[in-house]
Amino acid sequence: MYLEHVNLVVADMDAMLNFYRAAFPHWHIRDEGHGEWYGKPRKWVHFGDDRHYLALSDHGEGQNRALEGHSVGLAHFAYVTDNLDAVVARLNNVGFAVAKPGATEPFRKNVYFVDPAGFEVEFVEYLSDIPAERNLNRDAPLIDHL
Template structure:
């Protein structure tokens, strides 16, 4: 069989495999963070293997075949890998990595923890301790957390939508119906609003009166 035909068949097979591998994204499946981590790790391993066996090793062999010594060929590959790391971006927005945490003062830190774990059952206590005689706790996940401070002697001053300050904090969720049922099961009051781009907009106050917005976007909303 002609090598051109073989190459075309191999390319077609690889393309079909990519399509088949992407099909599960269309299924309504909610994967846990652990499963997502395993899948991402596997995908990263495949790409590293492809980089090694399909790029680095053939490139080294080609350099040697053209008369370069093994150390020189290896050095060329290393320089090629490290060179992009020396290029500095002129985009100052690259300094922002992610939104990490919000610091909250609480009347009762345990009540606040129970409330937020009702909203987000996968959140856990990342760290906790005592500082200057008051309890503190970092509650969240690997990407974001609330820094809760037990201030049972303080009173709330800011009123949302009436004073200058934060009115609410918004979180994007996967399933608004499930969230509403969870709130109702716990006896937590909420109200809803509607917008063209969202399927659910749920508003609820934590034990200290901080308003939380829970948003489920429509599937066809481009900026979600």
């Protein structure tokens, strides 16, 4: 089982595509169309690869939840990369700065960006193939899984 897609309602489709094209240069528009969502017209795009995609709909209104707040809602989602520095460079090149650095961990490095719709996106590069090391947090002891 794996996560196939995440459906995000946004206000600016072009800005979102600019961000995600920089993060995932191998992704493409898999499908797109127009429809209606409870009486409001919308354009939708499926942007991804053959296995995973983002479903983006452009009928969003208002602001996303405050990331520093305590409102119920999506906190962030994360993508694994083999080259975090390259992802950061591509996003920086199109005008996006790291929103916050990740924790200092011995077996992974990560950063957080905020996309144009206000969703926080984590990018993580693992430095170990051992699950117990990959999942280790500094404030938790390493557990030997038999």
